[in-house]
Amino acid sequence: MKSLIAILISAALAFTFTACHDSRELMPAPETIFDDHGLHVITSFHNDRTRTISVLYGNDDALAYASQVPGVATPNVATPGTVFKLVTWDLKQNPLWFGSNINGGVQSVETVTVSAGQSAPAIGYTIENSVQKKDEKAVSSNAERISFIFAQRASVFP
């Protein structure tokens, strides 16, 4: 009988404990949502080595450029007015589901623009970093980043 009472008490305690304790209560961080100002999502990718996750946005011209089948469409040159924005977030484990990695805060926003130059289109590149990540990104050159962004193919949407 004593053991039965002990069991009942511990069961009651277990109920109380689970009711009060939920480590999965997360505060939304809406500041990590990128304001795309009407740009399209072109593609996305993540990287376990750098622990980052990125979404590539772009305007109509950028989407058309990234939707071309490489080697088939000619000429494979971005038209002036093309704008790409590559947004990169931290990648972390989703506390709500072991097995899923989700974006955290924004690390950087890279912008590639194509404008009409005198003989050939001029390509502009800028990067806005969040403060703490400033030095890490400086290693790869602008030219590398530009060709990386141009190389992305559009994801297939239904």
Added chain:
Amino acid sequence: MNALKRNTYRNVAALLAGVIFTSFVVLQVNSPKIENPPVTSEFHGPEEVTRILKRSCYDCHSNETNLRWYDKVAPFSYKVAADVEEARKRFNFSEWDSIPKAEQEGKLWYIVNMIDAGKMPLPEYAATHPSAKVTPAELTILKNYVTNISRKHYAAGDTAAIIEKTKVSHVPTSINGIRYFDDYKNWKVISSTGRPDNGTSRIIYGNDIAVKALEENKILPWPDGAVIVKVVWNSQAPDADGNVKPGNFNNIQIMVRDTKKFADTEGWGFARFSGLDLKPYGKTASFATSCINCHQLAKGTGFVFDIPTQAK
């Protein structure tokens, strides 16, 4: 007069005791019996894994239920029987191979996540059956087990040539009335995920109502009219720099907030459209029960897994 009063009290007490005793006996006699049907296609895994599962899960999630004496005492026996019945319905380690292989993997991740969240073994069961508790070291064994299964399964990534869009001639509709729509492409991305557990990459969009709810931290509960759309691609193998890019389109998932219409599933309506022909998932409306069962793990964020959060 006093003696009469005393006698009345005594009679009432005796009657009451009689009623209680009789009810107790009736409850015992009618107490549900738990049968153990034959083990037909048992789960097979590494010894250290099966040992944990047998000890912590098999009392309810198998045909090898081992009841303690106190599990058979009414009224507890009724709760135990109901729990076992529900547990076997969700998955049964004794009939494991009756589930398609791909689903088995998903179930294993679900099991690990339920344990990780402290939801399984059921806290009241673990309190009365302390040996069923899963220790942190055991949880690590289970986590490594599922991680290795998926790592092997998805190592090559999606190698198939990427199939471009095919036009769907009609607008597909889920059995619960949720229709596919294209407008989410104009919505904000609220989060993005890489899923090594099932080899997919995802982008999650929210409509204005959903984004506003996040901005104002009013997601408990989410307001009616909030809609969340998740686009899922099969992940390709990492490139030379480690970038995992989306391969073929896999499916699109929609969550619609309507507390009245979807009262049975915590106010959320679920729909999934698979493949570029957007085939709706679920033959009967009850398919959403399995959706919400899993989404219970995200109760703290209004049953939505992928809300924007800052890295710790």
